[in-house]
Amino acid sequence: MAKREPSINTENFTAVQLMELDSCSRCGECVDWCPTYDASGKNPGLAPRDKILRWREYMNKSYGLRAKLFGPKEIPEEEIEQFKNDVYGCTTCGMCATVCESAINTVELWESMRANLVKRGNGPYGKQGAFLKLIGEYKNPYMADNKDRTNWFPSDIKIEDKAEVLYFGGCTAELRQRKLALATARVLNKLGIKFTMLGEDEICCGSALIRTGQYYINDIAKINAQKNIDNIKAKGAKIVLYACAGCYRASKIDWPRLTGKELPFKVVHITEFLQDLIEQDKIKWEKSINKKVTYHDPCHLGRHVGVFEPPRAVLEAIPGIEFIEMERIEENQRCCGAGGGVKAGIPDLALGVASTRVEDALATSADILSSACPFCKRNLSDGRDAIGAKELEVEDVIVLTAEAMGIDLSDTPAE
Amino acid sequence: MAMEYFAGVTDALRLTFVQVMIMANLSIGIFIIGMYINIKKWGMGSTGYGQAPSKSILAFPKMLMYQMSEHAHVHNQSVLETFILDILFQRRILRRSPLRWFMHFTIFVGWMVLFVMSLMMFLVEMIHMVGEKAGIHSFPEFMNPEIFREILSVPNDIFSYILLVGIIIAIYRRLFVAKTREATIAYDSVLLIGLTVITISGFVADGIRTGRFWGFEMPIEWAPPMALFHVIISLLFCIAYIPFSKYIHMIAIPLALLANKGGE
Ligand code: HEM
Ligand code: SF4
Ligand code: SF4
Numbered sequence: 001m002a003k004r005e006p007s008i009n010t011e012n013f014t015a016v017q018l019m020e021l022d023s024c025s026r027c028g029e030c031v032d033w034c035p036t037y038d039a040s041g042k043n044p045g046l047a048p049r050d051k052i053l054r055w056r057e058y059m060n061k062s063y064g065l066r067a068k069l070f071g072p073k074e075i076p077e078e079e080i081e082q083f084k085n086d087v088y089g090c091t092t093c094g095m096c097a098t099v100c101e102s103a104i105n106t107v108e109l110w111e112s113m114r115a116n117l118v119k120r121g122n123g124p125y126g127k128q129g130a131f132l133k134l135i136g137e138y139k140n141p142y143m144a145d146n147k148d149r150t151n152w153f154p155s156d157i158k159i160e161d162k163a164e165v166l167y168f169g170g171c172t173a174e175l176r177q178r179k180l181a182l183a184t185a186r187v188l189n190k191l192g193i194k195f196t197m198l199g200e201d202e203i204c205c206g207s208a209l210i211r212t213g214q215y216y217i218n219d220i221a222k223i224n225a226q227k228n229i230d231n232i233k234a235k236g237a238k239i240v241l242y243a244c245a246g247c248y249r250a251s252k253i254d255w256p257r258l259t260g261k262e263l264p265f266k267v268v269h270i271t272e273f274l275q276d277l278i279e280q281d282k283i284k285w286e287k288s289i290n291k292k293v294t295y296h297d298p299c300h301l302g303r304h305v306g307v308f309e310p311p312r313a314v315l316e317a318i319p320g321i322e323f324i325e326m327e328r329i330e331e332n333q334r335c336c337g338a339g340g341g342v343k344a345g346i347p348d349l350a351l352g353v354a355s356t357r358v359e360d361a362l363a364t365s366a367d368i369l370s371s372a373c374p375f376c377k378r379n380l381s382d383g384r385d386a387i388g389a390k391e392l393e394v395e396d397v398i399v400l401t402a403e404a405m406g407i408d409l410s411d412t413p414a415e
Numbered sequence: 416m417a418m419e420y421f422a423g424v425t426d427a428l429r430l431t432f433v434q435v436m437i438m439a440n441l442s443i444g445i446f447i448i449g450m451y452i453n454i455k456k457w458g459m460g461s462t463g464y465g466q467a468p469s470k471s472i473l474a475f476p477k478m479l480m481y482q483m484s485e486h487a488h489v490h491n492q493s494v495l496e497t498f499i500l501d502i503l504f505q506r507r508i509l510r511r512s513p514l515r516w517f518m519h520f521t522i523f524v525g526w527m528v529l530f531v532m533s534l535m536m537f538l539v540e541m542i543h544m545v546g547e548k549a550g551i552h553s554f555p556e557f558m559n560p561e562i563f564r565e566i567l568s569v570p571n572d573i574f575s576y577i578l579l580v581g582i583i584i585a586i587y588r589r590l591f592v593a594k595t596r597e598a599t600i601a602y603d604s605v606l607l608i609g610l611t612v613i614t615i616s617g618f619v620a621d622g623i624r625t626g627r628f629w630g631f632e633m634p635i636e637w638a639p640p641m642a643l644f645h646v647i648i649s650l651l652f653c654i655a656y657i658p659f660s661k662y663i664h665m666i667a668i669p670l671a672l673l674a675n676k677g678g679e
Contacts, residue, residue, distance in 0.1 A: 010468045015460035015475040016482055016674045022453065023667035028598055029511050049598075063456045065449070065659065094679060101507045102668045103678025108464075115465075216465055257464050303679065331679075 006062030007075035012115035012216070020109060021056040023102040024049065030096035030106065035335045036089050036342070039352030045086035048096040048106055054083055055113060084117045088125035089349060091342045092211050093299040093335035107304070110340075114213025124212045125345040131208045132217055135224070139203045140171040141344075147200045149174040152413050157185045163196040166237035166265075168228075168251065170244035170374070171204050177374035179412040183402035184243045184270055190405055191277065196235045203228055205250040206258070207300075212341035215258070222258040229255065233264055243270040243398050245298035245373035246339070249305055269301060270398055271310040271372050278317045286406030288320030291393075293400070294366035296326070296357065296380065297333040298373035311372045311397050318404045326360045334360060336371070338379035354383025361392060368393045370400060431643055432540070438647050439537075442655040449658025450666075482674045497677045502669045507678060518584040522610070525578025530653065532567050532574070539563045575617060582611055606661040609652045616645040 010018060030048035031037060037046040044050060058080075060066075061073040087110055096106040117123040124131075131141050139146045149169065150159070167188065173181040188195050205228070206221035215221035228251075232240055242248035252267040277283050293315055301307045308330045315323050328334045337343070337353025358380060361369040369384075369392055371377055381394045402409060451472075458474035461467060462481065468474075483494065500506050505523065509516040543560050546552070557563055585607055588595045620641040622629025633641075656662055672678065 010459040012465065013460040013468070014464060014466075015457045015462060015469070015478040016671075018460040019457040019475060019479075019667055019674075020671050022457075022663045023671040025661070025664045025668060026598070026600075026603055027508070027511070027515070028594070031598075053600075053602075059456060063459055065452055068452060097679040099511060100678060101511055102664070103501065103507060103672045103675045105675050105679070 004071050004074065006067065006072040007080065008058045008062055009116070009120070010059075010063075011119050012213075013112045017105075017109055017112055018059065020102075020104045021052055021059060023104055024052045024056070025102055026053070027101045029099040029101055033095045033099050033332075034090075035093060035095065035337065035353045035356070036091060036349055039337065039349060039356060040089065043086075043089070045082065046089045048090075051083070051087055051110070051113070052104070052106075058083075080117075080120075081122060084122040085125065087113045087117065088123065088128075088212070088341065088345055090340055091299070091335050091337055091350075091353065092340035094303040095299075095332075095335065098303055098331050111211065111213060115216060116213070118213045118217070124214055125341065128208075128212045128214075128341045128345045131212065131341075131344075132214050132220065135204045135206075135209060136218075136220060139224075140175060141204060141208050142171060142175045144171075144175045146202070149202055150197055150199045152178065153182070153185060154411055156189075157182075158189055159185070159199075160194050160196045162236040163194045164236065164238045165193055165195040165241060166232055166235055166239070167195050167197050167241045167243075168205070168232070168247055169197060169202065170242070170247040172246070172374040172378070173244055174202075177377060177396075178414075179399055179409050180243055180374050180377070180396050182409055182412050183396070183399045183407065184241075186407045186409070187274075187398065187402050187405060188241075190407060191283065195241070196237065198228070198231050198235070201227075201231045205247040206254060207246040207250040208341065208344075210250060210254050210258075211339065212345075215254075221254075225250075225255040225258045229259065229263065237265050239266045239268055239273075241268055241270050241273055243372070243396070244375070245269075245301035246375055249300035252305055269307055269310065269372070271314050272307060274401060275310040275313040278313060283317070283405065285317075285319050285404050287404050289318055289400060289404055290320040291367040292322045292324055292365065293368040293370055294324050294326050294361050294364050295329075295397070296336060296361070296369060296371040296376055297330055298371055298376045299333070299335050299339055301372055302333055303331055311370075314397055314401060315370065318400060320404075321400075324364045324366055326364055328360060336376040336379045337383070338375045343375070343379060350379055351382055351386050354379045355387050356383075358383040358387060358389055358392065362389055366392070368395055368400070370395055370397050372397045431639065432544070434643070435646055435650075438650050442650040445655035446657055449655070453658050453663065479670065479674055483676075492677050494673065497672050501672045501677045507672075514584070515588075518581050518588070521577045521581030522585065523581075525574045525576075525581060526610075526653075528574040529571070529578065532571060533649070536560075536563065536567060575614065578614055579618075582607070582614060586611065602661050609648075609656070613645065613649050613652060616641065616648065620645045 026049055028049060034048055037043065040046050058075055061075060067073065090110050092107050092110060094107045097104065100106060114123050134141045134143055138144060167184060169181045203224045206215060206224055209215045209221045242251065248267065248269050256262055295311055295315055297308060315321055334357050335353055336357050337350040343350045369380060371380065377394055377396050384392050384394055399409065454475050455472055458472050459468055459470055460474060462469050462474050462477045505516060505520060508519055539558055540560050542558065546554060557566060589599050589604065589607060590596060618629040620638060623633045623635060623641055624638040
């Protein structure tokens with residue numbers, strides 16, 4: 001009799017990741033800190049520890065001692081389907097990795113589990129399945145004409161054909177949160193920094209595909225990353241600026257990994273760039289913002305890459321701002337709830353997490369909850385509306401910067 | 416905890432020594448097979464992100480070396496720092512909870528030191544046996560098993576109690592802290608129960624032999640079987656069982672710490 005095939009396989013896991021499943025000491029720290037587990041009303045399936053346990057058991061049933069001796073043990077299909085649902089109930093915020101006593105790189109593990117389950121035919125989750133087609137067809141996940149990325153810029157915006165500095169706008173800011181893209185462009189113009197953009201040649205950074213486990217299908221994320229890199233090079237750029245945490249993380253960490261090469265340019269977040277200029281005293285502030293401002297660290301900028309200080313330095317430099325911190329900040333920050341495909345896949349869960357984060361901000365009695373990512377802004381605004389905290393303004397650091405530099409953004413067109 | 420003493424006693428106990436030797440080799444054999452299966456299982460993964468599974472026994476060491484040499488984005492600490500602060504000192508536990516760190520550190524130090532001392536005692540016994548057979552009598556005095564056991568007896572007591580303190584805290588947590596109790600599964604409790612049985616049996620074997628508190632006034636003839644029981648379950652549980660249980664964490668966590676340069 002032929003031996004039964006194992007119910008799962010190890011596609012998309014690295015050998016170290018499979019070892020990490022055996023490293024979990026079940027201390028439970030990750031469970032205490034996970035924002036989606038919390039917002040789901042403590043649904044046990046979402047607990048990070050539990051996801052590790054289940055996949056470890058799948059591995060042992062399929063490849064452990066008993067499987068070696070008596071053949072693999074079958075895992076019911078419903079169980080795997082349930083597991084898939086649970087592993088997509090995660091914003092890839094990385095909080096579990098920060099607190100893990102065993103130093104497990106959990107985010108990569110969730111992404112590998114997702115990729116594995118996509119390949120197996122279970123993933124992705126709900127609407128996320130459309131990303132691939134949309135990005136393949138439209139080069140952005142919003143079904144927008146790719147020409148619309150920058151053709152809406154008012155005529156005062158000066159974008160060079162070629163320059164040392166390139167602003168990678170990203171789908172969300174160029175197509176949905178246009179105030180942010182406009183603010184970035186006008187701030188650069190006003191500072192006299194010659195910059196270029198990719199315009200209609202820009203392709204989605206791949207974050208949505210990578211985070212939801214769909215990056216390897218037709219190699220699309222890799223091909224797109226390479227095209228973006230080539231196009232950026234053709235523009236003569238040495239420094240690429242980002243005002244979106246998702247694109248920033250994807251470019252800095254995922255592009256080199258996908259293409260297997262170091263990037264031929266420097267990846268810089270706009271707040272890092274501004275901090276540098278502030279230190280050289282090159283920014284002239286024209287207005288003061290007399291408000292209490294708190295700052296939410298985007299997961300993909302903060303915990304994932306370690307950029308904590310620059311956005312704070314920018315806020316503190318703006319005249320009039322009284323800067324106050326929320327309780328959970330920097331590496332202990334609480335996620336806004338949008339990432340990892342949750343906003344598209346499980347909007348209610350995203351909203352639940354956002355509401356909790358807005359409450360964190362309200363507890364500081366801040367007037368403005370700022371962030372440095374269009375995705376955070378969108379979801380935190382939704383969270384604010386959900387709990388009816390009308391008095392709280394949600395705004396991006398770059399928009400506040402523009403305001404304080406006396407830049408008018410009232411002519412921002414709708415999407 | 417009882418050190419084991421086979422030399423220089425009776426013929427009956429020499430027989431025990433053979434049994435222990437067999438058990439020791441068996442335990443090490445099971446450990447090696449278990450680790451082979453684990454490394455093979457880990458090797459079902461790939462040697463790079465997004466690459467196909469390699470299914471080679473070398474996949475794990477290769478990927479580990481690759482990750483250790485790669486530049487990390489957030490923390491890029493040295494192997495030495497990881498080894499001392501994260502593996503030996505276990506600061507990631509300390510950061511999360513000083514009490515749990517104290518619990519674990521006492522278990523860790525107690526276990527490690529007793530393990531090493533048991534190993535040393537075993538080697539001294541071996542050298543003595545072989546020496547006797549070969550007619551060599553010129554070993555330094557402390558290499559005499561009787562004397563060596565005396566030398567170890569105080570540190571042995573100290574570290575046994577250190578271990579016991581940690582175990583008591585761990586048991587308390589698992590029984591009386593609601594959140595921990597509810598999350599406890601067999602994977603967790605088996606480890607703790609096994610460790611408790613070993614520690615207590617060690618104390619009892621030693622207590623019977625010396626006639627102190629832990630002997631509970633049991634007859635002295637019970638000392639050798641109790642010692643034998645202690646040694647055998649220690650071997651089975653603390654060596655052979657590692658690859659198949661939560662014990663694997665003492666190998667896998669240091670490896671994860673190294674691979675991830677101390678973690679996020
Ligand atoms: C070499 C490094 C080791 C590391 C980094 C490590 C790490 C850990 C961690 C993070 C936990 C979870 C603690 C918690 O619940 O907060 C744990 C639990 C445990 N470790 Fe270790 N460990 C190591 C070695 C050992 C050794 C040598 C032993 C010896 C027996 C041991 C015995 C235990 C026990 C019994 C528990 C469970 C405690 C309980 O049930 O609550 N560990 N370990
Ligand atoms: S990455 Fe964030 S959301 Fe996902 S399991 Fe970890 S803590 Fe929870
Ligand atoms: S924090 Fe890490 S070691 Fe602790 S339960 Fe979670 S995954 Fe396991």
